[in-house]
Amino acid sequence: MQRILVTGANGFVGQILCKTLQDAGRHVIALVGSHSPAPQHANQSLHCDIRDAKAVERAIADVAPTHVVHLAAITHVPTSFKEPLLTWQTNVMGSVNLLQAVQHQAPNAFVLFVSSSEVYGTSFKQGIPLAENTLCQPMNPYAASKLAAEAAFNEHFRQGMPGVIVRPFNHIGVGQSAEFVTASFARQIALIEAGKQAPELKVGNLDASRDFLDVQDVCSAYIQLLKLSESNASYPHCYNICSGQPRKIQEVLDILLTMSPQTITVVRDPERMRPSDIPTATGDTQAIRNTIGWQPQIELRHTLENLLEHWRTQVAIAE
Incomplete structure (x- = not known):
């Protein structure tokens, strides 16, 4: 074994x-x-x-x-x-x-x-x-x-x-620290929905694209x-x-916002602004595809749905 x-x-x-x-x-x-x-x-x-x-x-x-x-x-x-x-x-x-x-x-x-x-x-x-x-x-x-x-x-x-x-x-996914961008977005939305945060979602740089x-x-x-x-x-x-398909952080945020019934204002927080010298970061997938045939199977939207549900549960538990 x-x-x-x-x-x-x-x-x-x-x-x-x-x-x-x-x-x-x-x-x-x-x-x-x-x-x-x-x-x-x-x-x-x-x-x-x-x-x-x-x-x-x-x-x-x-x-x-x-x-x-x-x-x-x-x-x-x-x-x-x-x-x-x-x-x-x-x-x-x-x-x-x-x-x-x-x-x-x-x-x-x-x-x-x-x-x-x-x-x-x-x-x-x-x-x-x-x-x-x-x-x-x-x-x-x-x-x-x-x-x-x-x-x-x-x-x-x-x-x-x-x-x-x-x-x-x-x-990204369930269990990741809220220090990371998608978890931070999902956690803030859950807090806003629970009335524990004003309906303002604080963000940093949304212009970069990541894989x-x-x-x-x-x-x-x-x-x-x-x-x-x-x-x-x-x-x-x-x-x-990697997927070889970069997505703008703004796009990720937009997907999460469509999953909430709340009206949420996006606010750029100077403390979170880390202007990146790297507008886009993505990789070539040929080596792993050729060797083992691997490619990602899970859609980004599905991942974000699970992430938001997780944070809704965590916020409810903390009440």
């Missing part, structure tokens, strides 16, 4: 991935931070600071995974500016610790590293869908740390470790890529996870 270790299992994606894997009959081993609660959807749970090399090695030795999905990271871009040392220690050295532990304790394990589309950075200014061989030009500490971690994984792949790097684009995906589609891509461990054929080691 596949024994799949998921680091960062308590995060937005980690929780959904663990549940999806468990529902598919996989033996899920969740690795979470030293002080984190045990995940709900896991056959085994490990508490470990990814920055502690010896602890990570002991954890890998204890559970002997056949597959590893490495999600654990500092992922919030503003946090990466405020705490760059924590970001680099977690995202880069944490990855190196994991790679070393796998190499020593589970050398045949297939490793999937979750990087980010943020690594492309300035290259998005070309205004075209970017392929995996595009020059990466990070624009923040988070993206830079992810690219550095990619280098560590590529070195281990060069030495023969089986695995892949994925660069997911903007994935939005349902988190369930992203998890589906990861699970299909893990099956490459069973392939004797060669395969690329890096994949964009």
Whole structure:
């Protein structure tokens, strides 16, 4: 049986991935931070600071995974500016610790590293869908740390470790923090409907276009890529996870507003205004389509409906 270790299992994606894997009959081993609660959807749970090399090695030795999905990271871009040392220690050295532990304790394990589309950075200014061989030009500490971690994984792949790097684009859905744009919109609408916020929805920059995906589609891509461990054929080691169809943030907001019976005024909040140097960010999907035939299945409107219903429930519970 596949024994799949998921680091960062308590995060937005980690929780959904663990549940999806468990529902598919996989033996899920969740690795979470030293002080984190045990995940709900896991056959085994490990508490470990990814920055502690010896602890990570002991954890890998204890559970002997056949597959590893490495999600654990500092992922919030503003946090990466405020705490760059924590970001680099977690995202880069944490990855190196994991790679070393796998190499020593589970050398045949297939490793999937979750990087980010943020690594492309300035290259998005070309205004075209970017392929995996595009020059990466990070624009923040988070993206830079992810690219550095990619280098560590590529070195281990060069030495023969089986695995892949994925660069997911903007994935959204139930469970994501309201620090992120779609969750922020949905939460505010739910609060307005409940009479807990004035009928004014505060927004930042609505002009940018981003490649939005349902988190369930992203998890589906990861699970299909893990099956490459069973392939004797060669395969690329890096994949964009995206739709190739950017949507304006204004369009996303408009869809959400049509789902509410309330009359809501949109107000631009100076504190939320982060003018982007990147008008459009989208990726080329050819590599993943050619390798495993994956493409997104869930319509954006359906994702947004679920998101708004979730926040309506959360607001009601808080009453």
